[in-house]
Amino acid sequence: MVFVIRRIIQSLVVVLVMSLVVFVGVHVVGDPVHILISDDMTQEEIDRFIQRLGLDRPVHEQYFHFLANAVRGDLGNSFVHGEPALKLILHRMPATLELAFAAFLLAIVFGIPLGMYAGLKPESPASRAIMAGSILGFSLPTFWVGLMLIMVFAVMLGWLPSTGRGDFLTWEGLRHLALPAFNLALFKMALVTRLARAGTREAALQDYVKFARAKGLSPSRVVLVHVLKNILVPVVTVLGLELGGLIAFSVVTETVFAWPGMGKLLIDSIQRLDRPVVVAYLVITVLMFIVINLIVDIVYSMLDPRVRLKEARA
Amino acid sequence: MSAAAQTLPLAKAETPFRRLAREFFSNGVATAAFAVLLTIIFLALFAPLLAPQNPYDLAKVTVLDARLAPGAHGSAGFVMWLGADGAGRDMWSAMLYGLRISLGVGVASGAIALAIGTAIGLAAAYRGGWFDALIMRLVDLQLSFPAILVALILVAILGRGADKVMIALILVQWAYYARTVRGSALVERRKEYIEAAHCLALPAPRIVFRHLLPNVVAPMIVVGTLQTAHAISLEATLSFLGVGLPLTEPSLGLLIANGFEYMLSGKYWISFYPGLALLATIMSINLVGDRLRDILNPRLER
Numbered sequence: 001m002v003f004v005i006r007r008i009i010q011s012l013v014v015v016l017v018m019s020l021v022v023f024v025g026v027h028v029v030g031d032p033v034h035i036l037i038s039d040d041m042t043q044e045e046i047d048r049f050i051q052r053l054g055l056d057r058p059v060h061e062q063y064f065h066f067l068a069n070a071v072r073g074d075l076g077n078s079f080v081h082g083e084p085a086l087k088l089i090l091h092r093m094p095a096t097l098e099l100a101f102a103a104f105l106l107a108i109v110f111g112i113p114l115g116m117y118a119g120l121k122p123e124s125p126a127s128r129a130i131m132a133g134s135i136l137g138f139s140l141p142t143f144w145v146g147l148m149l150i151m152v153f154a155v156m157l158g159w160l161p162s163t164g165r166g167d168f169l170t171w172e173g174l175r176h177l178a179l180p181a182f183n184l185a186l187f188k189m190a191l192v193t194r195l196a197r198a199g200t201r202e203a204a205l206q207d208y209v210k211f212a213r214a215k216g217l218s219p220s221r222v223v224l225v226h227v228l229k230n231i232l233v234p235v236v237t238v239l240g241l242e243l244g245g246l247i248a249f250s251v252v253t254e255t256v257f258a259w260p261g262m263g264k265l266l267i268d269s270i271q272r273l274d275r276p277v278v279v280a281y282l283v284i285t286v287l288m289f290i291v292i293n294l295i296v297d298i299v300y301s302m303l304d305p306r307v308r309l310k311e312a313r314a
Numbered sequence: 315m316s317a318a319a320q321t322l323p324l325a326k327a328e329t330p331f332r333r334l335a336r337e338f339f340s341n342g343v344a345t346a347a348f349a350v351l352l353t354i355i356f357l358a359l360f361a362p363l364l365a366p367q368n369p370y371d372l373a374k375v376t377v378l379d380a381r382l383a384p385g386a387h388g389s390a391g392f393v394m395w396l397g398a399d400g401a402g403r404d405m406w407s408a409m410l411y412g413l414r415i416s417l418g419v420g421v422a423s424g425a426i427a428l429a430i431g432t433a434i435g436l437a438a439a440y441r442g443g444w445f446d447a448l449i450m451r452l453v454d455l456q457l458s459f460p461a462i463l464v465a466l467i468l469v470a471i472l473g474r475g476a477d478k479v480m481i482a483l484i485l486v487q488w489a490y491y492a493r494t495v496r497g498s499a500l501v502e503r504r505k506e507y508i509e510a511a512h513c514l515a516l517p518a519p520r521i522v523f524r525h526l527l528p529n530v531v532a533p534m535i536v537v538g539t540l541q542t543a544h545a546i547s548l549e550a551t552l553s554f555l556g557v558g559l560p561l562t563e564p565s566l567g568l569l570i571a572n573g574f575e576y577m578l579s580g581k582y583w584i585s586f587y588p589g590l591a592l593l594a595t596i597m598s599i600n601l602v603g604d605r606l607r608d609i610l611n612p613r614l615e616r
Contacts, residue, residue, distance in 0.1 A: 267555050
C-alpha cells in the first residue's frame with residue numbers, strides 16, 4: 001500500500017513537471033500571443049484575448065491560470081474547427097485506441113510463439129530466420145514499412161483497402177484495420193519475439209522444467225504450460241509499458257494510412273499551426289502515459305514482490 | 315583475468331585499436347555492413363561529383379521527364395536507372411543528395427548530443443549528490459516517453475526549419491548519452507587509478523578529462539553508433555510526416571513523402587528507392603554498432 005501511494009505521489013509530481021514543461025514551451029520559449037492567437041485576428045481582438053488569457057500579468061500568475069484552466073478541461077478552441085480542442089482530441093481517441101490495442105494483440109499473438117520457437121531450437125535455420133526478421137523489425141522505419149504494405153497489399157494485390165477506417169468490429173472495419181495494425185505491431189512484435197526467446201532459453205534450463213520433463217509430461221505440455229506461464233509475466237509487463245509507445249507511434253501509422261485518430265489530428269494541427277489542439281494532445285498523451293506507467297508499475301509490484309521491497313529499501 | 319594476465323606477455327604486443335579491428339572483421343556480417351556503410355558515406359560525401367544531374371538546379375530538370383519509369387532515357391541524355399520523380403528529377407541523383415542531408419543531420423546532431431550528454435554524464439558521476447540526483451531524475455523522466463513523442467513535442471514548440479529539427483534531435487538524444495556515460499563513469503570512479511589521481515591532488519578537470527573520460531570511451535562509441543542510426547530514422551520520420559526538414563532540404567524522408575502520392579497509382583520507384591537507401595543506411599549502422607557492442611562489452615559472452 002505504501003508502495004502504491006508512493007508511486008501515485010511520484011506520478012503527480014511528474015504531471016506537475018510536465019505541465020511546467022508544456023507551459024514554459026508554449027508561454028515562455030514561444031511567443032504566447034503568436035502561439036495562441038490565430039493570424040487573422042484584428043489588433044482589438046488580440047488585446048481582448050491577451051487580457052482574457054491574463055498574458056499581461058506576471059509569469060507565475062499566468063502559470064496558475066494555465067493550470068486552473070487545464071484542470072477544468074479548458075485548453076482553448078481549435079482555430080481550424082472552432083470547437084474545444086479537448087473535445088476534438090477525445091472524439092478521435094477511440095480510433096487510436098482501437099489501432100493500438102489491435103497492434104498490441106498482434107504483437108503478442110505472433111511474437112510469443114515465434115520467440116518461444118526460437119528459444120527452444122536456437123540453432124535451427126527457422127530460428128535464425130526469426131531472429132534476422134526481428135533485427136529487420138527493429139531497423140525498418142515504420143512509415144516506410146507502411147508504404148510497402150500499401151504497395152503490396154493494396155496496390156499490387158488489391159486485397160485490402162489502403163486508407164480510412166471502417167465501423168468497429170465489422171468485416172469492413174477489420175479489413176481497414178489489418179494493414180495499419182500490422183504496421184504498428186511490427187516493431188513491438190520484434191521486441192516480444194526477443195523477450196520470449198530470451199525467457200524461453202532461460203526457463204528451459206531451470207530445474208522445474210527438467211523436473212516436469214523427468215516426470216514424463218509431454219513436451220507440448222511442458223512448453224505450453226510450464227515454460228509459457230513463466231515467460232508471460234516479464235513479456236506482458238514490458239508490453240504494458242510499451243502500450244504508451246504504441247499510442248505515440250500511431251502518429252506515424254495513422255498518417256500513412258489516413259487513419260482518423262489523434263495522431264493524424266496532431267500532425268494536421270502542427271502543420272496548420274492549430275496550436276490549442278497541439279497543446280491539448282500533449283496534455284492528454286502525457287496524462288495517458290503517466291497513468292499507464294503507474295498501472296503497470298502497481299500490477300508488476302503485485303506479481304513480483306521483489307520490486308516493492310527494493311523500492312522500500314532505497 | 316589471471317589467465318589473461320599470464321598469456322599476455324607471451325602474445326605479440328597488439329594495440330587496442332588493432333585488436334578491435336581484428337575482432338570486428340572476424341565477423342562476416344559486420345564486415346559486410348561496414349563495407350556498405352563506407353560506400354554510403356562515400357556516396358554522400360561526393361554526391362555532387364557522382365550524381366549525373368544536380369536535381370535542384372532548375373535549369374537541368376525538366377517536367378518532361380516527370381515520373382519516367384526506371385531505365386528510361388531522360389531528356390538530358392542519360393539513362394535514369396531508378397526513374398524520375400514528380401518534378402522530373404533523376405531519382406538516383408536526388409537520392410545521393412538526400413543521403414547527404416540525412417547523414418549530415420544525423421551525424422551532426424548525434425555528435426553535438428554526444429558532447430553535451432558526455433559532459434553532463436561525467437559531471438553527474440563526478441560531482442554526485444543533488445546534482446547527480448537532479449540530472450538522473452530528468453533523464454529518467456525524458457526516457458520514460460518514446461523518442462518520437464518527445465521529438466514531436468519539440469518540433470511543435472520550436473516550429474519548422476533545419477536548425478529546429480537539429481535542436482529537437484539533440485534534445486531527444488542527450489539523455490541516452492548522459493545515462494550511459496554516467497553509468498560507466500560511476501564504475502570507473504571507484505577504481506584505484508582515480509583514487510591515485512586524487513592522492514596526487516590533481517585538479518578535478520584533469521582527473522575528469524585525462525583519466526575518467528578515456529576509460530568511458532568504449533560505451534560512448536557503441537551508444538554513439540546506435541544513436542546515429544536512431545537519429546537518422548527519427549529525422550526521416552519527422553520529415554515524412556511533414557514536420558521535419560523544410561522542402562529546401564530534401565532528405566530521404568522528404569523524398570519518400572514526395573513519392574507517397576504516386577504510390578497509389580503504381581509508380582512505386584519514387585518512394586521505394588529512397589526507402590531502400592534509408593534502410594541500408596540504418597541497418598548497416600545498426601549491425602556495425604551491434605558488433606562493436608559485442609566486442610567492447612566484456613560482460614557479454616561471445
